[in-house]
Amino acid sequence: xxxxxEHAELLLRDAAGYRTLHDGYLGIRGSVIDYVGESAPEAxxxxxxxxxxxxxxxxLINCHSHIPMVLMRGIGSGLGLHExxxxxxxxxxxxxxxxDVAAASRFALLEMIAGGTxxxxxxxxxxxxxxxxxxxxxxxxxxxxxxxxxxxxxxVEENHQIKESLALFEQYHGAExxxxxxxxxIHAEYTCKPxxxxxxxxxxxxxxxxMHLHLSETEREVRECIERYGVTPVAWFEQxxxxxxxxxxxxxxxxxxEDRAILRAxxxxxxxxxxxxxxxxxxxxxxxxxxDEGINVALGTDGAASNNNLNLFEEMHLAAIMHDGYxxxxxxxxDTEVLDMATVNGAKLQGRDDVGVLAVGKKADLxxxxxxxxxxxxxxxxxxxxxxxAQAGDVCMTMVDGKILYENGEFLTLDAEKIxxxxxxxxxxxxx
Amino acid sequence: xxxxxEHAELLLRDAAGYRTLHDGYLGIRGSVIDYVGESAPEAxxxxxxxxxxxxxxxxLINCHSHIPMVLMRGIGSGLGLHExxxxxxxxxxxxxxxxDVAAASRFALLEMIAGGTxxxxxxxxxxxxxxxxxxxxxxxxxxxxxxxxxxxxxxVEENHQIKESLALFEQYHGAExxxxxxxxxIHAEYTCKPxxxxxxxxxxxxxxxxMHLHLSETEREVRECIERYGVTPVAWFEQxxxxxxxxxxxxxxxxxxEDRAILRAxxxxxxxxxxxxxxxxxxxxxxxxxxDEGINVALGTDGAASNNNLNLFEEMHLAAIMHDGYxxxxxxxxDTEVLDMATVNGAKLQGRDDVGVLAVGKKADLxxxxxxxxxxxxxxxxxxxxxxxAQAGDVCMTMVDGKILYENGEFLTLDAEKIxxxxxxxxxxxxx
Numbered sequence: 001x002x003x004x005x006e007h008a009e010l011l012l013r014d015a016a017g018y019r020t021l022h023d024g025y026l027g028i029r030g031s032v033i034d035y036v037g038e039s040a041p042e043a044x045x046x047x048x049x050x051x052x053x054x055x056x057x058x059x060l061i062n063c064h065s066h067i068p069m070v071l072m073r074g075i076g077s078g079l080g081l082h083e084x085x086x087x088x089x090x091x092x093x094x095x096x097x098x099x100d101v102a103a104a105s106r107f108a109l110l111e112m113i114a115g116g117t118x119x120x121x122x123x124x125x126x127x128x129x130x131x132x133x134x135x136x137x138x139x140x141x142x143x144x145x146x147x148x149x150x151x152x153x154x155x156v157e158e159n160h161q162i163k164e165s166l167a168l169f170e171q172y173h174g175a176e177x178x179x180x181x182x183x184x185x186i187h188a189e190y191t192c193k194p195x196x197x198x199x200x201x202x203x204x205x206x207x208x209x210x211m212h213l214h215l216s217e218t219e220r221e222v223r224e225c226i227e228r229y230g231v232t233p234v235a236w237f238e239q240x241x242x243x244x245x246x247x248x249x250x251x252x253x254x255x256x257x258e259d260r261a262i263l264r265a266x267x268x269x270x271x272x273x274x275x276x277x278x279x280x281x282x283x284x285x286x287x288x289x290x291x292d293e294g295i296n297v298a299l300g301t302d303g304a305a306s307n308n309n310l311n312l313f314e315e316m317h318l319a320a321i322m323h324d325g326y327x328x329x330x331x332x333x334x335d336t337e338v339l340d341m342a343t344v345n346g347a348k349l350q351g352r353d354d355v356g357v358l359a360v361g362k363k364a365d366l367x368x369x370x371x372x373x374x375x376x377x378x379x380x381x382x383x384x385x386x387x388x389x390a391q392a393g394d395v396c397m398t399m400v401d402g403k404i405l406y407e408n409g410e411f412l413t414l415d416a417e418k419i420x421x422x423x424x425x426x427x428x429x430x431x432x
Numbered sequence: 433x434x435x436x437x438e439h440a441e442l443l444l445r446d447a448a449g450y451r452t453l454h455d456g457y458l459g460i461r462g463s464v465i466d467y468v469g470e471s472a473p474e475a476x477x478x479x480x481x482x483x484x485x486x487x488x489x490x491x492l493i494n495c496h497s498h499i500p501m502v503l504m505r506g507i508g509s510g511l512g513l514h515e516x517x518x519x520x521x522x523x524x525x526x527x528x529x530x531x532d533v534a535a536a537s538r539f540a541l542l543e544m545i546a547g548g549t550x551x552x553x554x555x556x557x558x559x560x561x562x563x564x565x566x567x568x569x570x571x572x573x574x575x576x577x578x579x580x581x582x583x584x585x586x587x588v589e590e591n592h593q594i595k596e597s598l599a600l601f602e603q604y605h606g607a608e609x610x611x612x613x614x615x616x617x618i619h620a621e622y623t624c625k626p627x628x629x630x631x632x633x634x635x636x637x638x639x640x641x642x643m644h645l646h647l648s649e650t651e652r653e654v655r656e657c658i659e660r661y662g663v664t665p666v667a668w669f670e671q672x673x674x675x676x677x678x679x680x681x682x683x684x685x686x687x688x689x690e691d692r693a694i695l696r697a698x699x700x701x702x703x704x705x706x707x708x709x710x711x712x713x714x715x716x717x718x719x720x721x722x723x724d725e726g727i728n729v730a731l732g733t734d735g736a737a738s739n740n741n742l743n744l745f746e747e748m749h750l751a752a753i754m755h756d757g758y759x760x761x762x763x764x765x766x767d768t769e770v771l772d773m774a775t776v777n778g779a780k781l782q783g784r785d786d787v788g789v790l791a792v793g794k795k796a797d798l799x800x801x802x803x804x805x806x807x808x809x810x811x812x813x814x815x816x817x818x819x820x821x822a823q824a825g826d827v828c829m830t831m832v833d834g835k836i837l838y839e840n841g842e843f844l845t846l847d848a849e850k851i852x853x854x855x856x857x858x859x860x861x862x863x864x
Binding site for chain 1: 502503504505506507509510511512513516539540542543546547707709710711712713714715716736739740741742743746749750752753754756757758759760761762763764766767805806807809810811812813815816817820821823824825826848852855859
């Protein structure tokens with residue numbers, strides 16, 4: 001299949017930053033962008049789409065999520081963290097069955113696709129069900145089965161999560177034209193004893209896989225780790241050999257200058273989760289410092305239970321303004337930096353150098369924004385428009401790997417009504 | 433005209449808080465709600481609307497805006513406050529003509545109506561043009577011509593803004609079935625000399641009008657006022673007699689406990705502007721303290737030049753989570769309190785006890801939210817859904833004073849295409 005997008009406002013990025021090409025053409029052949037230009041290409045395309053009044057830009061990348069948690073959207077709002085987690089969320093998760101994750105993954109994908117997310121990194125139970133949902137939906141994802149261990153004498157062979165993680169990697173890594181990748185994952189320092197953390201990190205490095213973690217989300221987490229091991233969680237993971245693999249670390253709210261030097265030295269990518277950090281009272285990650293130090297910072301929504309949605313436009317908005325307010329400096333974080341976080345930086349974090357920008361040779365993961373909405377006019381500054389004026393609902397087309405998944409409110413790969421019925425059934429069972 | 437909304441999820445509020453009535457009926461006769469119930473009313477209605485799958489709730493109230501500033505949306509993003517204001521915004525405002533404000537007011541109303549705003553309080557140049565736009569659009573508004581004075585010897589007779597303010601009040605206060613009210617307004621302490629502030633405040637009290645101010649937006653403003661007059665801006669306005677009239681004070685970021693005691697004693701309402709305070713680096717208003725002390729706190733977007741939109745769903749989202757993050761307490765501000773800020777508290781601030789809740793005898797200012805969107809399901813907690821899951825684009829119907837202004841993407845009172853053409857012409861002239 002070949003598609004030509006005609007008369008679009010194209011959001012391009014080069015070393016000098018972002019620029020828009022007015023009345024531009026973008027050609028897609030198979031899964032790849034094969035033309036970007038100001039005039040129509042000579043080569044023929046099977047389908048031509050008039051994109052007048054639409055901004056075509058790279059798809060957004062959600063680098064930290066637990067998408068099946070849409071099952072718990074908004075539950076226990078207003079509770080303290082401990083009560084919310086231990087008395088509300090964990091008992092529900094304890095009742096989860098495979099069918100719940102199957103239904104909820106597909107349901108979450110409807111929201112993500114409609115909101116312009118083309119790729120995501122996810123950590124949750126029954127990840128093989130999420131793999132199947134992703135395969136069916138046509139989006140891109142780095143998925144994992146995260147490992148926990150509360151017994152310091154447990155061996156690799158005894159840890160069933162490691163077994164599942166390895167099997168998932170063997171079975172699905174690189175599947176679906178490389179749309180699906182399988183990462184390794186240690187849930188967090190506070191949920192994994194050193195013996196297993198060390199052994200599993202070595203298995204990750206042996207396979208050349210990538211690692212995904214929760215890291216230094218709160219000051220309490222850091223304090224307790226120091227009490228336990230005499231070092232911060234960042235230094236602990238370094239000791240475990242975890243950072244010998246390319247690592248994505250979610251949150252990093254409570255990271256010192258020394259911690260950040262370790263992250264930088266090991267090229268660890270950080271996932272900033274603005275809504276989750278504010279809503280759970282975790283605080284303000286040192287995003288300006290990390291960017292200045294050359295750490296790759298991407299964006300995530302975290303789960304819908306602590307957000308309460310999977311909306312990267314909201315995360316961009318917050319990332320663009322929350323630190324300016326916190327540090328009393330309106331120039332602290334630029335809109336361009338935020339747009340990078342949601343696109344190219346996310347691609348880098350996922351180990352995917354073939355997405356994140358619109359350029360010839362890159363995968364066609366892109367979205368269109370309907371510029372006819374009153375809140376998107378006038379356009380003096382496109383990055384500012386996307387971070388501080390736009391909403392997820394302004395997305396009118398989502399394409400991944402050259403295939404249109406969503407157009408003008410319609411899902412083309414997923415049966416929305418059937419998925420909603422399955423979601424209703426899952427909820428009825430879970431909360432019976 | 434009479435309309436019956438059938439089979440709606442109705443968001444009701446009583447002393448115990450919010451509750452939803454499933455499969456509810458809401459009847460409107462003229463501009464007033466005349467029925468709310470679980471079963472169909474016996475009385476006939478001219479029009480019946482099937483609201484299955486839609487949440488019907490009070491319209492949102494934007495208590496601090498400068499709506500014609502959509503002309504400057506996103507301009508100068510990334511500049512420091514001084515450079516942005518003095519080198520970018522003020523020179524543009526200096527070129528503004530009446531036609532610009534006429535076009536921009538209508539254009540901004542498209543955005544506000546589509547995003548569920550049914551009433552707003554506005555401060556800008558050529559307010560009579562905004563009055564006409566509001567009359568035509570059918571929304572509710574408290575408008576003002578704000579007063580400034582940089583000459584300490586100037587008399588009331590010499591201040592042309594006071595003249596305009598009084599004329600506006602005489603001509604339009606209570607117009608359009610009371611949809612339009614005219615407030616008095618002093619721009620801020622730092623832009624108004626005491627003699628005029630005192631005299632104009634007395635004129636406001638004489639007429640029984642309401643006052644609208646910028647107040648203690650930054651620590652710098654407070655420091656400079658203390659240097660000038662030996663008192664904080666709050667204490668200064670009290671000395672001027674300003675608070676002898678019901679007053680709405682925008683921002684109140686830098687207010688001490690003593691300041692808040694003055695605000696409370698005079699029943700001053702505070703407008704919290706989350707995006708503007710973060711984006712401009714102003715900081716975090718003491719919202720928890722103000723609520724605990726019994727101060728009425730409402731919400732505002734401020735102008736689109738420093739926001740960069742007029743989206744109250746974003747303001748609700750921020751108000752619900754930014755203080756929790758700042759104070760490291762996820763329970764600090766409840767979703768119910770935020771929903772109150774955007775509805776009943778706003779109504780109180782505007783001096784309108786006939787809007788802000790859905791109840792028999794109240795004006796029919798209401799909106800409908802399309803619950804079929806994936807990000808709005810499941811619904812465990814409606815206030816949490818509205819503050820932390822919903823987007824402005826989820827609004828599928830907006831009604832003010834019993835009249836439908838917007839339905840499924842169509843504007844019924846404004847000619848969107850004509851307004852867009854006028855807006856393009858205004859921009860072309862302004863930036864020629």
